[in-house]
Amino acid sequence: MNSVTELKNTVSVPFEQARAMPPSVYTSDEFLKRELSDIFAKDWFCVGRASALTNPGDYVTLDLAEQPIIVLRDNEGALKAMSNVCLHRMSTLLEGRGNTRSIVCPYHAWTYNLDGSLRGAPAMTLNEGFCKENYKLPQVRCEEWLGWAFVTLNPDARPVSQQLSKVEELVGDYDMANYTETFFETHVWNTNWKVLAENFMESYHLPVCHAGTIGGLSKLEEMVCPPGEDAFNYHTILKDDSLKIAMAHENNDRLHGDRRRMTYLLAIYPSLLITLTPGYFWYLTLHPEGVGQVRIGFGGGMSKDYVDDPDAQANFTQLKTLLDEVNVEDKGCTEKVYRGLCSSTAKPGHLSHLERPNYDFAQYINKRLQEA
Ligand code: FES
Ligand SMILES: [Fe+2]
Structure with missing residues (x-):
């Protein structure tokens, strides 16, 4: 059995x-x-207290069901969660917890804004197919409730x-x-x-x-x-x-x-x-x-x-x-x-x-x- x-x-x-x-x-x-x-x-998975992410750029990373995720406080004061996987050759991006003004990939320095959009990428001007406006880290659902921060990979979760x-x-x-x-x-x-x-x-x-x-x-x-x-x-x-x-x-x-x-x-x-x-x-x-x-x-x-x-x-x-x-x-x-x-x-x-x-x-x- x-x-x-x-x-x-x-x-x-x-x-x-x-x-x-x-x-x-x-x-x-x-x-x-x-x-x-x-x-x-x-x-829904709880990442801890939302107060641990108070200032713009405060972030934590986690692996949820084998998916690397970033949870952060954005410049508008909202809690956001997104994929922690680079859109270039797919390295993970941030580690642990901390504060950052942008998300810089440790491999070739593709650099993302706190909303996940690609701000810049070195030496990419000669690739005709590349358009940085087409790159944004996939967003993950994230909610605050009674001071707790939750994320889920499920688009249909209540x-x-x-x-x-x-x-x-x-x-x-x-x-x-x-x-x-x-x-x-x-x-x-x-x-x-x-x-x-x-x-x-x-x-x-x-x-x-x-x-x-x-x-x-x-x-x-x-x-x-x-x-x-x-x-x-x-x-x-x-x-x-x-x-x-x-x-x-x-x-x-x-x-x-x-x-x-x-x-x-x-x-x-x-x-x-x-x-x-x-x-x-x-x-x-x-x-x-x-x-x-x-x-x-x-x-x-x-x-x-x-x-x-x-x-x-x-x-x-x-x-x-x-x-x-x-x-x-x-x-x-x-x-x-x-x-x-x-x-x-x-x-x-x-x-x-x-x-x-x-x-x-x-x-x-x-x-x-x-x-x-
Ligand atoms: S894998 Fe992230 S910049 Fe290359
Ligand atoms: Fe006990």
């Missing part, structure tokens, strides 16, 4: 009888190919704000658009991207995997895991004031009652994972790098009232230290899971009621592959 069929069988049972996804969906190259073509090339309107209804009072990013890093871990995504989707592992950090703060009976939506799933946990910055700031008059200490864990498909607390947020945006490696964008920061707080720097330092420690624990757990998945004895067990989001994620993956 191939891995796509195995997954289809796994997700065909009701949640009350559900099991984890079969090992082959994490380890098979065939399955990864399908994920790239039917998920990463079709859905706008992000439509797809995620229920997220806005759910956490509108957190005012996520005004959370400030204070750090962004990239990492590569030795696990399948879905293992890390699923690790985020359940807080079942917090008391054990995170015993050294936040485990004690996490009460299984205070976790709420509602059924997921088409484009995302979520669960909530309650924190107590032993971590002050997870509580609503005293100047925060948007949140009331238990919401002042409620953390939302939003898993926006395929791979944007946001921990949203009343005081801070952090997120992962994941892309597979082969079956056994995941490329991770890891960022986060503070809500506006905490940014304005006199203790902002100390609060942020405390937060970053904590997140780094938590990440080390998650890295250990998710890399162990991947090693286990690769063994011949790997066999999926039943899911806890606290793993409802994992069940919904499996349904989503299956749906994308079936509708392709």
Whole structure:
């Protein structure tokens, strides 16, 4: 049986009888190919916070489903995305992230404006067919939503704000658009991207995997895991004031009652994972790098009232230290899971009621592959 069929069988049972996804969906190259073509090339992919691209010429590059892409802020202040492949002899253009006034190819210096049009090319006057007005880097769809920057290779994808309107209804009072990013890093871990995504989707592992950090703060009976939506799933946990910055700031008059200490864990498909607390947020945006490696964008920061707080720097330092420690624990757990998945004895067990989001994620993956 191939891995796509195995997954289809796994997700065909009701949640009350559900099991984890079969090992082959994490380890098979065939399955990864399908994920790239039917998920990463079709859905919206988050490149991080739009505030990382504030000034004209700020750019980031990424490979999305094997397509090299540039996302940049243009001279008119709009966020734009385009192909990162030169129109001459097809070198890639920009690397990493930075700021530039124009896009200069590192091979023969064909030079593009920030809108992708060709500004100039050396020594091309004698080719009668060449007309620089005919050259423009193919544009890629790009949208901003609640402070996030998304791109998609799919011309037919519904706008992000439509797809995620229920997220806005759910956490509108957190005012996520005004959370400030204070750090962004990239990492590569030795696990399948879905293992890390699923690790985020359940807080079942917090008391054990995170015993050294936040485990004690996490009460299984205070976790709420509602059924997921088409484009995302979520669960909530309650924190107590032993971590002050997870509580609503005293100047925060948007949140009331238990919401002042409620953390939302939003898993926006395929791979944007946001921990949203009343005081801070952090997120992962994941892309597979082969079956056994995941490329991770890891960022986060503070809500506006905490940014304005006199203790902002100390609060942020405390937060970053904590997140780094938590990440080390998650890295250990998710890399162990991947090693286990690769063994011949790997066999999926039943899911806890606290793993409802994992069940919904499996349904989503299956749906994308079936509708392709
Ligand atoms: S490949 Fe880009 S200028 Fe030649
Ligand atoms: Fe974790």
